[in-house]
Amino acid sequence: MITSEMSQFGEDGKEVNAAQVHASDVDASDDLGEREPLRRGRFGLQYLTEFAPLLSSSARMRAIRAVIEDIADTNATILIRGESGVGKEIVARAIHAASGRRDRPFIKVNCAAVPSELLESELFGHEKGAFTGAYRRKLGQFEYANGGTIFLDEIGELPLALQAKLLHVLQDFQFGRIGGREMIRVDARVIASTNRDLELALRNREFRDDLYYRLNVVEIEVPPLRERREEIPFLTSLFLTRFNKQYQRDKVLSPEAVALLLEQRWAGNVRELENIIRRLVVLADGEPVYAALRARGRRATSDPVSAASLSAPLSSDGLREIGRRGAQDAERRALAEVLERVRWNRIKAARLLRVSYKTLLNKISECELSPPPRPRPL
Numbered sequence: 001m002i003t004s005e006m007s008q009f010g011e012d013g014k015e016v017n018a019a020q021v022h023a024s025d026v027d028a029s030d031d032l033g034e035r036e037p038l039r040r041g042r043f044g045l046q047y048l049t050e051f052a053p054l055l056s057s058s059a060r061m062r063a064i065r066a067v068i069e070d071i072a073d074t075n076a077t078i079l080i081r082g083e084s085g086v087g088k089e090i091v092a093r094a095i096h097a098a099s100g101r102r103d104r105p106f107i108k109v110n111c112a113a114v115p116s117e118l119l120e121s122e123l124f125g126h127e128k129g130a131f132t133g134a135y136r137r138k139l140g141q142f143e144y145a146n147g148g149t150i151f152l153d154e155i156g157e158l159p160l161a162l163q164a165k166l167l168h169v170l171q172d173f174q175f176g177r178i179g180g181r182e183m184i185r186v187d188a189r190v191i192a193s194t195n196r197d198l199e200l201a202l203r204n205r206e207f208r209d210d211l212y213y214r215l216n217v218v219e220i221e222v223p224p225l226r227e228r229r230e231e232i233p234f235l236t237s238l239f240l241t242r243f244n245k246q247y248q249r250d251k252v253l254s255p256e257a258v259a260l261l262l263e264q265r266w267a268g269n270v271r272e273l274e275n276i277i278r279r280l281v282v283l284a285d286g287e288p289v290y291a292a293l294r295a296r297g298r299r300a301t302s303d304p305v306s307a308a309s310l311s312a313p314l315s316s317d318g319l320r321e322i323g324r325r326g327a328q329d330a331e332r333r334a335l336a337e338v339l340e341r342v343r344w345n346r347i348k349a350a351r352l353l354r355v356s357y358k359t360l361l362n363k364i365s366e367c368e369l370s371p372p373p374r375p376r377p378l
Contacts, residue, residue: 043072043098051094053352054087056341057235057334058228064091064220071218072098077170079155079215080193082222085271088193089153091222096149101189104148107141112154120162121178124169130179140177142169145188155215156196156207167211190215225266225273232262233334235270239277241354251281258331260293332367339364344371 043052055065071078072095080088089108096106114122125140142150152158158166169175174185192215201207225231236258244251253261257280266272276293280286335353342348350360 043069044102046102047094047097051090051097054090055094057231057337060223060228061231064222065094067218067220068095068098071095073100075189077189077215077217078191078220079218080191080220080222082193082195083224083269084195085269086222086224087270088222089151091220092149092151092191092193095191096189099149099189101148105145106149106151107145108151108153109141110153112157116159116162119159120165123162124165124175124177126178127180130177134179137177142175142186142188143184146186147188149189149191152190152192154194155192156194156198156201160206160208163208163211167208167214170211170214225269229262230333230337232273233258233331234337235273236261236277237353239274240281243278243281247281249281253280257290260290264293264296331363332369335363335367336369339369339371
């Protein structure tokens with residue numbers, strides 16, 4: 001399947017005879033907007049090649065991509081919400097990469113990882129002698145982010161005393177270092193993220209309502225992976241290629257393995273999937289990993305994919321055949337998604353999926369996919 005073959009095929013698409021190439025495939029346009037040169041200049045090459053594909057493999061993420069592209073050229077403060085591991089930092093980096101600040105710094109501060117007594121100095125800096133151990137001046141992360149973007153991860157963990165100072169900084173973007181008298185002005189876009197229920201924190205007086213409204217100019221909710229399962233084949237392919245290269249391996253996944261991945265609940269979301277693929281690549285024998293995944297049990301029968309699998313006649317087909325069909329269904333959805341994204345430019349699709357052009361044509365035929373009808377000229 002596509003997920004397996006992507007680690008086996010390289011640039012063999014170059015060997016395809018020109019007569020085999022569909023006429024629609026030689027169109028110079030592609031999903032990066034080559035028919036729209038201004039779009040490339042507006043969002044930048046890194047966003048279009050690195051982030052846009054990650055934000056295009058499901059309907060839910062395409063909606064987020066649309067919001068990102070709408071707000072990219074503004075300085076609006078953004079609050080990204082979602083469970084741990086869903087990809088909130090990827091969304092934040094995509095916003096920065098799509099903005100006019102993309103050539104300036106992207107500074108990340110994990111508000112939960114820095115001790116509360118050090119967090120103010122981390123954000124705003126301090127002067128020499130401001131406190132015991134302050135042997136020299138230290139610039140804060142807001143200063144380092146000047147002209148760029150500062151990403152305040154886990155903003156819900158910010159201590160109340162520091163929330164008040166951050167509020168004033170967001171109002172006029174000036175502040176003083178600890179122990180200093182000079183007021184420092186910065187120009188930085190603020191993006192915050194949290195996996196906490198901030199509304200509950202407001203009711204419990206653990207988070208300031210004025211800071212909440214100051215941060216929440218634009219809210220982006222990143223859904224959990226279990227609500228965007230169609231991304232699993234794409235993400236699996238991405239991680240498999242990355243870790244095969246990193247660890248100099250040549251691992252592939254069987255259709256049964258992909259079907260097993262599709263059945264998981266993924267409480268840890270994309271981060272958990274990434275760790276599983278890393279483990280499968282690193283270990284010589286991945287069977288213990290598969291055994292652990294099987295032990296979790298199948299998803300609830302209310303899930304459409306699981307319901308289809310569970311309703312299959314186990315006595316006649318067996319688990320192996322059910323897994324094969326599930327993998328084929330996942331492959332067909334992933335292939336259709338990529339073809340739609342590149343407007344059925346097969347050369348571009350083969351390049352994105354890292355398979356040969358001939359293999360792609362065979363897969364299109366096996367999956368019984370066909371391009372949408374072209375509009376007739378009037």
